Amino acid sequence: MNRPPLTPDTMTAQVRRNAWSDDEPLGHVAYLRAYEHELRKCAERPCLALEQLFGRDAVAAHLFKMVPNAPREAESWVSLLSFGSSSLLDAGWPAAKLLDDAGLYGVFGVTPEEVPFEKRSHWIATLPLRLFDLERGLQPEANGVISRVVNLARSRHALDIGVSYDHDFAEIPGVVDIWSLAILGGVTEGRIRNILSSGDGVLERIDQGLTAESAATWLKGRKEFFASIWQKPDEVLPEAPSPDFSDEVVFVPVAADGSFFHPGLARGGKFMIGAKGEEFQNSTFEEALSALQKMATPRWRRPNESGNWGIVSGRDWKRIERRELMSM
Numbered sequence: 001m002n003r004p005p006l007t008p009d010t011m012t013a014q015v016r017r018n019a020w021s022d023d024e025p026l027g028h029v030a031y032l033r034a035y036e037h038e039l040r041k042c043a044e045r046p047c048l049a050l051e052q053l054f055g056r057d058a059v060a061a062h063l064f065k066m067v068p069n070a071p072r073e074a075e076s077w078v079s080l081l082s083f084g085s086s087s088l089l090d091a092g093w094p095a096a097k098l099l100d101d102a103g104l105y106g107v108f109g110v111t112p113e114e115v116p117f118e119k120r121s122h123w124i125a126t127l128p129l130r131l132f133d134l135e136r137g138l139q140p141e142a143n144g145v146i147s148r149v150v151n152l153a154r155s156r157h158a159l160d161i162g163v164s165y166d167h168d169f170a171e172i173p174g175v176v177d178i179w180s181l182a183i184l185g186g187v188t189e190g191r192i193r194n195i196l197s198s199g200d201g202v203l204e205r206i207d208q209g210l211t212a213e214s215a216a217t218w219l220k221g222r223k224e225f226f227a228s229i230w231q232k233p234d235e236v237l238p239e240a241p242s243p244d245f246s247d248e249v250v251f252v253p254v255a256a257d258g259s260f261f262h263p264g265l266a267r268g269g270k271f272m273i274g275a276k277g278e279e280f281q282n283s284t285f286e287e288a289l290s291a292l293q294k295m296a297t298p299r300w301r302r303p304n305e306s307g308n309w310g311i312v313s314g315r316d317w318k319r320i321e322r323r324e325l326m327s328m
Contacts, residue, residue, distance in 0.1 A: 008226040013234040016108035016226065028183050032103045032152070035145045036088045039095060042138040042146070068092035098134055099149050102127065106152030107183070109160075109228030120230050128157055128165055148179065155180035158212040159219070160228050174212025181215050186224025191264055195326065202323065222324070248322040252289065253298040253314030260318060261292060262325055265302050267309065272301040276311055 011019070019026070025033055050059045068091050088096035101112045105127070115123045131150045140146035158164045158174030166172050178196075181203075182189040196203055196210075204214040219225045229238050254260040263285040265271060270281040271288035279301070282288035292298035298314035 008224070009238050011108075011226070012237060013110045013229055013232075014113070016110050016229075017104060017113055020104045020108060029103075029107060032107065032145065032149050033100070035099050035103075035149055036096065038140060038144050038146050039088060039093070039099070039138075042095075042140060095134060095138070098130060099146060102131060102153035103149045105230070106149065106156045106180070108226045109156060109230060111230045117233055124157065124160065124230065128154060129169065132165065132169055151177050152180045152183060155184070155209075155212075155215075156228065159184075159216050160230075162212060164212070173206070175206055175209040176212050176215040177209040181210060181218075184215075184225055185219055185222045187222075187264070194263075194266070218323075220323075249319045250289070250322050250325055251293070251317045251319055252325065253292055253300070254316045254318050255302075255312035256315045257312070259302060259312065260320075261289065261298070261300050261302075261314075265300065267301070272309075273299060275299050279311075 020029060020033075022029075047059075047063060050063070089100050105111060105124075111120045111123050131153060135147070135150055138146065140150075154164065155176040158176055162174045163171050164173070164175040176184075178192050179189050182192050185192075192203070196205065202214050202217045204211045219227075227238060229236070252261045266285070270283060271285065272279050272281055273288050273292055274280050274295075275297075280291075282291060288300070292300060292314070299311050300314075301309050301311055303309050
C-alpha cells in the first residue's frame with residue numbers, strides 16, 4: 001500500500017508517535033527498532049555469569065522470576081531469552097521501554113504519550129543519565145543498534161538543550177555524532193564526511209563529533225529534519241518553515257522529474273556534465289554549476305532510484321539558499 005510521505009512540518013506529536021510504532025516502520029525507523037535481538041544477547045551474559053558463580057540449579061528459579069511475563073513454555077533461561085516472537089517491549093522489559101522511548105525522541109523529537117506535558121522537561125533532562133546507566137550496565141556493541149539509539153537520543157538532547165556529558169557524566173558543550181546527524185538530516189554518513197572534508201559549510205568538528213550549535217544551523221536547511229516539538233502541546237502543529245530566504249540564493253537547473261543539480265552528485269570526487277559524447281568533468285561544484293549556467297540546455301549525470309547514473313536535462317531553474325544547497 002502506498003503511503004503519503006512523512007513531512008515533518010505537518011506531523012503532530014501523535015502522528016510522529018504512530019510513525020515510530022507502526023507495524024511496518026519505514027527506513028531507519030525499522031533499523032532502530034530492531035534492538036531486541038541485541039538486548040537478548042546482553043541479557044545472556046549476566047545469566048551465564050550467575051550460573052558459573054552459583055550453579056545452574058541454584059539460580060534457575062530466580063532468573064525466571066526476574067523476567068517480566070516469562071512464557072510458561074520456556075524450559076530454561078536460555079529458551080526464555082530465545083523466544084523471538086515475543087516482544088520484549090510488550091513483555092514489559094524496562095530496558096526495552098527505555099530504548100524504545102529514546103528512539104522515538106531521537107528520531108521525531110517527541111516524548112512518549114504517557115509523559116504529561118508538565119513533566120516533559122524533567123523527562124528530557126533525566127534521559128541522558130538513564131541512558132548512561134543503561135549503556136554502562138549493558139556494555140552494548142560499539143556500532144550496534146543499541147548504541148545507535150543511545151547516541152541518536154543524546155544528539156537530539158544536545159540539539160535541544162545545548163549540553164552533552166562525558167564518560168564521567170560531567171557536563172560539556174553539546175556534541176552531535178556524525179551518524180546521528182546523517183539520520184536527522186536525511187543524508188548518508190558519507191555525505192556528512194564530504195561536507196566536513198570540503199570545508200564548505202557550517203559544520204564544526206569537536207572531539208569525535210560536531211558542535212551541536214553548528215549541527216542545529218545545518219539542520220535548519222534540511223526539509224527532512226523533524227524539529228523537536230515536545231515543548232508544545234500535542235495538538236499544536238509544527239511551525240512550517242519560512243518561505244523567505246535568509247541566506248545567499250543560488251540558481252540551479254531542475255530536471256523534468258523535479259530533481260536538481262546539487263553538491264551530492266559528485267561521483268569519485270568529480271561532477272559529470274554535458275550532453276552524451278560531449279561530457280566533461282569538473283572537480284568542484286562551483287565550477288560545474290558555472291558551466292551548466294552557460295549551456296543552452298544544461299545536462300548532468302545523477303543516479304536514478306535504482307542507483308544507475310544517467311544524463312538528465314534541465315527544464316527549469318530554481319532558487320535555493322546556499323546553506324541548504326551545500327548540505328546536500
